[in-house]
Amino acid sequence: MDNEKIEIPLILELVRNFLAIFTLSILAISLVGLLLVSYAPDVQDISILFASGGSGLSYSVIYQIAGFSFVLAGFNILIISDRLIIKMKFWLRIILLFIAALIVFSIFAVIFKWFPIDDILAWAGFIISAFICFIFSLGLTLLRLKLEGKKFNKLLAKYKEAQNKM
Numbered sequence: 062m063d064n065e066k067i068e069i070p071l072i073l074e075l076v077r078n079f080l081a082i083f084t085l086s087i088l089a090i091s092l093v094g095l096l097l098v099s100y101a102p103d104v105q106d107i108s109i110l111f112a113s114g115g116s117g118l119s120y121s122v123i124y125q126i127a128g129f130s131f132v133l134a135g136f137n138i139l140i141i142s143d144r145l146i147i148k149m150k151f152w153l154r155i156i157l158l159f160i161a162a163l164i165v166f167s168i169f170a171v172i173f174k175w176f177p178i179d180d181i182l183a184w185a186g187f188i189i190s191a192f193i194c195f196i197f198s199l200g201l202t203l204l205r206l207k208l209e210g211k212k213f214n215k216l217l218a219k220y221k222e223a224q225n226k227m
Contacts, residue, residue, distance in 0.1 A: 074142065078134035079127075086126050089194065090118065108176040108183070122173075129169045136161040155202075159195050166191065 069077075090110055110122060118126075139145050140158045166187070170176060176183040 071138070071144070074138055075134055078137045079131050082133050082137070083127055083130035086130055087118070087123070090126070093190075094118075109173070110175050125169060125173045125175075129165060132165050133162055136165065155199060159191075162195075163188075163191060 094110070110118075137158060140154050140161065146154070170187070171178055176187065
C-alpha cells in the first residue's frame with residue numbers, strides 16, 4: 062500500500078477553491094439583494110453590489126467578485142493546505158483565513174467603492190455579515206470534518222476486523 066499522500070496539483074486546487082468561493086459569493090450577494098429589494102428597497106442604493114434594482118448584478122461587479130474570489134482562493138491554499146505552512150493548528154488557520162478575507166474584502170470594497178468608505182453603519186453591517194458568514198461556513202466545515210471522521214473510523218474498524226480474521 063502506498064503511504065504517500067496523493068496531492069492535488071496546485072492549479073486544480075486553485076481552480077476548485079476559486080469556483081467554490083465565486084459561486085457562494087454570487088449566491089450570497091444575490092440572496093441579500095433579493096431580501097433588500099423586498100424588505101429594504103431604500104438601502105439597496107448604498108452599495109453597488111445591490112444597486113441593480115433587482116435586475117441582477119452588472120458585469121463589472123461580477124468580474125470584481127471573480128477577482129476577489131481568485132485572491133481569496135490563493136489565500137485559502139496558502140493558509141489552509143499544508144503546502145506552505147506545515148504545522149499549524151486548525152483553529153489558527155481558520156482565524157488567519159478569516160482575517161485575510163476581511164482584509165481582501167476591505168481592499169476590494171475601497172478600490173471598487175462597494176459601499177461608502179466613510180459610512181460607519183455600512184462597515185458595521187459588513188463586519189457583522191462577514192462574521193455571520195464565517196460562523197456559518199465554519200459550522201459547515203466542522204460538520205463535514207465530523208462526518209468524514211465517522212466514515213474513516215468505520216472504514217478503519219472494518220479494516221482492523223478484516224486483518225484480525227486473517
